[in-house]
Amino acid sequence: MVQVTRTIHAPIDDVFAVLADGWSYASWVVGASHIRDVDDTWPAVGARIHHSVGPWPCTIQDTTSVSSVDAPHSIELDARAWPIGAAVVRVELRAIDSMSCEAVMFERAVRGPGRLIPDAIESLLLGPRNRESLSRLADLAQGGYRCAND
Structure with missing residues (x-):
């Protein structure tokens, strides 16, 4: 399992607000x-984001669904990108103080060809990608991101 961590200088509720807005996913x-599309019930368990993965015109159309959620502390996703495979992605948020939190992202391939990749290579491939994802999440939360429903 690949794990990356980042301190985000924003309240835990602001960071979770980004995660709770499925329309922000590609950001x-x-x-x-x-x-x-995003199911109206996102981020409830079972809700899905319908997304494209990869550069145009070679995109893969698939979905990501919520496996578990404990707002504002964690969300676990079943992220699919067939025929590449699927992964479990978990983001945990831990308050440091009222204006900052620690974000920890875990990812592991669970279905498809991706699960055959050795752990060391998976870490080399996913570690930098997930660090950048947390960096983007931090930028949105720290920049005063407001969801479409505000």
Whole structure:
């Protein structure tokens, strides 16, 4: 399992607000290129984001669904990108103080060819990608991001 951590200088609720807005997914998840639809119940368990992954015109159309959520502390996703495979992605938020938190992202391939990649290579591939994803999440939260429903 790949794990990366970042301190975010924003309140935990502000960071979770970005995670709770499925329309923001392509803004912080490296590789997600377009959001086609978001279930009205996002981020409830079972809700899905319908997204495209990869550069145009070679995009893969698939979905990511919520496996578990404990707002504002964690969300676990089943992220699919067939035929590449699927991964479990978990983001945990831990308050440091009222104006900052620690974000920890875990990812592991669970289905498809991706799960055959050795752990060391998976870490080399996903570690930098996930560090950049947390950097983008931090930028949105620290920049005063407001969800479309505000």
